[in-house]
Amino acid sequence: MEEKEYLRELFSLPRYALASRAIDLLERSIGSQIYLRGIIEVSNICVKNCSYCGIRRDRKDIYRYLIPKQVVLSLSKRLFKSGYHSVVLQAGDRRDDYFIEYINELILGIKRFSRRQMRIVLSLGEQDRDVYKLWRDSGADRYLLRIETSNPSLYSFLHPEEGGSGFEKRRACLLTLRELGYQVGTGVMIGLPGQDIDCLVEDVLFFKHIGAHMIGMGPYIPTEGTPLYRYVDEYDKEQVIDWSLKMVAVCRLVLGDVNIASTTALDILEPGLRLEGFRYGANVLMPDFTPKEWIKDYEIYDGKPESSADYCLKSLKDRIAWNDPGDPKPYGSYSFISGDQ
Numbered sequence: 001m002e003e004k005e006y007l008r009e010l011f012s013l014p015r016y017a018l019a020s021r022a023i024d025l026l027e028r029s030i031g032s033q034i035y036l037r038g039i040i041e042v043s044n045i046c047v048k049n050c051s052y053c054g055i056r057r058d059r060k061d062i063y064r065y066l067i068p069k070q071v072v073l074s075l076s077k078r079l080f081k082s083g084y085h086s087v088v089l090q091a092g093d094r095r096d097d098y099f100i101e102y103i104n105e106l107i108l109g110i111k112r113f114s115r116r117q118m119r120i121v122l123s124l125g126e127q128d129r130d131v132y133k134l135w136r137d138s139g140a141d142r143y144l145l146r147i148e149t150s151n152p153s154l155y156s157f158l159h160p161e162e163g164g165s166g167f168e169k170r171r172a173c174l175l176t177l178r179e180l181g182y183q184v185g186t187g188v189m190i191g192l193p194g195q196d197i198d199c200l201v202e203d204v205l206f207f208k209h210i211g212a213h214m215i216g217m218g219p220y221i222p223t224e225g226t227p228l229y230r231y232v233d234e235y236d237k238e239q240v241i242d243w244s245l246k247m248v249a250v251c252r253l254v255l256g257d258v259n260i261a262s263t264t265a266l267d268i269l270e271p272g273l274r275l276e277g278f279r280y281g282a283n284v285l286m287p288d289f290t291p292k293e294w295i296k297d298y299e300i301y302d303g304k305p306e307s308s309a310d311y312c313l314k315s316l317k318d319r320i321a322w323n324d325p326g327d328p329k330p331y332g333s334y335s336f337i338s339g340d341q
């Protein structure tokens with residue numbers, strides 16, 4: 001059967017049938033451990049203006065911050081000591097020399113105090129190759145860069161300032177990251193205006209062809225004060241819940257032993273849905289440790305809860321892999337892919 005047809009068929013299955021197949025595969029391939037990554041949202045300053053994002057450049061009504069280096073370092077140290085062996089440094093897109101050096105010093109500092117045991121995951125958007133290389137050479141292990149949608153027209157619609165080249169630029173960044181030896185994570189938003197099952201099928205194939213080691217997807221959450229909010233009346237919450245859980249299961253079934261996160265945005269759709277993600281094949285939990293003083297200004301979407309991971313940690317306690325960086329099993333097993341999808 002042709003791959004796209006097979007994927008469409010998977011999406012047409014009842015959710016619970018998909019879940020049990022995904023869990024069966026997860027347990028047979030990498031086991032049922034849940035890996036942890038502690039997130040620190042180090043800055044909400046961003047040069048981009050994505051039409052769905054609550055911290056886009058044109059939002060003038062939010063306080064912009066950069067957390068002092070020493071605060072990030074001591075927080076990372078506390079996380080490491082408490083059993084988190086992966087830390088995610090996340091921020092908006094920023095390409096100035098000061099920020100590049102700030103990140104570089106954080107990477108060196110974290111590697112120093114953890115004797116290179118703590119994995120550093122960067123989620124810092126599109127950068128030049130030289131910057132990716134500098135951070136990689138300093139010790140960064142992983143990079144998360146969501147493609148947001150693998151459909152180039154939908155991508156342009158979401159990023160009107162970037163013209164037609166935006167999608168290709170982002171895709172090229174992912175390939176550069178692969179080439180530089182990062183463990184690469186990507187993902188999409190689910191429930192975007194104009195998106196359908198065929199778009200999601202293409203998204204899964206994109207993950208496969210790019211050779212992603214990690215997948216971080218989430219439902220699109222309409223956010224007031226953003227241009228995309230004008231489509232809020234078309235938003236079908238039940239369908240977004242259905243598609244979001246099915247995407248986790250289908251990715252598990254198609255991509256096998258990659259790491260898949262169950263993300264915070266699921267809990268906005270419905271409290272408890274993030275935990276549900278682990279019943280569909282997710283195996284990564286990413287609690288947010290941004291200090292209270294700053295977390296309130298990192299609202300990329302409306303209603304972001306401050307500590308929704310706590311109940312997941314309690315419910316999943318027997319499966320949590322403390323002190324384990326949780327490297328993806330296929331890391332290094334892909335050959336570099338430079339051709340067309």
Ligand code: SF4
Nearest residue numbers: 046048050053056092
């Ligand atoms: S989605 Fe990311 S790159 Fe786009 S505006 Fe928001 S923070 Fe910036």
